[in-house]
Amino acid sequence: MRLKDKVAIVTGGASGFGAGIVKKFLEEGARVVIADINAEAAQTAAKAAGDMAMAHVVDVSKDESVAMLAKATLEAFGKIDILVNNAGVTHLPSALDEVSEADFDRVFSVNIKSVYLTAKHIVPHMKENGKGAILNVASTGGVSPRPRLTWYNASKGWMITATKGMAVELAPQGIRVNAINPVAGETPLLKSFMGEDTPEVRAKFLSTIPIGRFSTPEDMGNAACFLCSDEASMVTGVAMEVDGGRCI
Numbered sequence: 250m251r252l253k254d255k256v257a258i259v260t261g262g263a264s265g266f267g268a269g270i271v272k273k274f275l276e277e278g279a280r281v282v283i284a285d286i287n288a289e290a291a292q293t294a295a296k297a298a299g300d301m302a303m304a305h306v307v308d309v310s311k312d313e314s315v316a317m318l319a320k321a322t323l324e325a326f327g328k329i330d331i332l333v334n335n336a337g338v339t340h341l342p343s344a345l346d347e348v349s350e351a352d353f354d355r356v357f358s359v360n361i362k363s364v365y366l367t368a369k370h371i372v373p374h375m376k377e378n379g380k381g382a383i384l385n386v387a388s389t390g391g392v393s394p395r396p397r398l399t400w401y402n403a404s405k406g407w408m409i410t411a412t413k414g415m416a417v418e419l420a421p422q423g424i425r426v427n428a429i430n431p432v433a434g435e436t437p438l439l440k441s442f443m444g445e446d447t448p449e450v451r452a453k454f455l456s457t458i459p460i461g462r463f464s465t466p467e468d469m470g471n472a473a474c475f476l477c478s479d480e481a482s483m484v485t486g487v488a489m490e491v492d493g494g495r496c497i
């Protein structure tokens with residue numbers, strides 16, 4: 250029960266890594282808001298979890314929507330101890346000069362602007378409480394980018410810099426801010442990174458991961474649990490690879 254009595258918001262919590270983080274947080278005793286744009290998936294996940302979870306439909310790229318998320322969480326659970334900025338999208342693999350402006354704007358608003366918006370609406374509450382833990386789900390692509398996912402990778406590089414800036418600014422207020430950098434993982438998003446899901450493309454991705462397997466939602470749940478728990482009370486500003494050695 251490493252997160253007993255904590256209240257956590259997990260954006261994009263209805264699928265993939267977010268669902269893995271939600272599952273681990275619930276197992277460790279937290280109350281969790283599954284904050285996702287996919288209402289049906291969020292509600293199904295919350296129903297399965299019972300009283301300890303609540304679904305909330307949010308578009309993390311919209312100011313008013315994020316304001317409502319903070320308000321609804323405080324009304325339901327009274328406080329916010331942990332925020333996981335996990336919701337994210339990508340453009341399809343493509344030459345950097347061929348990605349449409351609409352795709353660029355979507356990646357920018359969901360992966361980048363959301364970190365600003367959740368900070369705007371949730372950090373004031375954490376400051377008031379004198380404590381909090383924020384976790385940004387970035388990517389190995391933000392550290393060691395590969396071709397054809399350039400604007401997605403750049404959004405994750407931004408997230409890592411934001412993590413460090415937020416950490417140093419918020420440390421005096423007792424708020425820790427960390428990131429995890431997952432390597433390619435078994436989630437619905439994987440197909441979008443690969444372009445096409447064939448044995449050849451899978452083998453190409455796997456060949457870059459020394460441990461020899463894709464990452465899983467469980468891997469992210471375990472790393473997120475540590476970084477958001479009081480066990481990590483001296484850890485802030487870290488962007489931790491959860492990547493089977495891919496960034497070495």
Ligand SMILES: NC(=O)c1ccc[n+]([C@@H]2O[C@H](COP(=O)([O-])OP(=O)(O)OC[C@H]3O[C@@H](n4cnc5c(N)ncnc54)[C@H](O)[C@@H]3O)[C@@H](O)[C@H]2O)c1
Nearest residue numbers: 261264265266286287308309335336337388433434436438
């Ligand atoms: N899967 C990978 O290989 C991989 C690797 C590195 C980093 N990541 C990052 O991990 C995070 C989770 O990815 P995943 O693979 O679990 O993806 P996923 O597509 O399985 O889940 C993403 C969730 O975010 C939700 N979402 C999308 N846009 C939203 C919005 N505007 N507002 C609220 N919710 C929204 C979706 O409905 C979905 O439930 C993302 O930030 C992604 O960039 C994924």
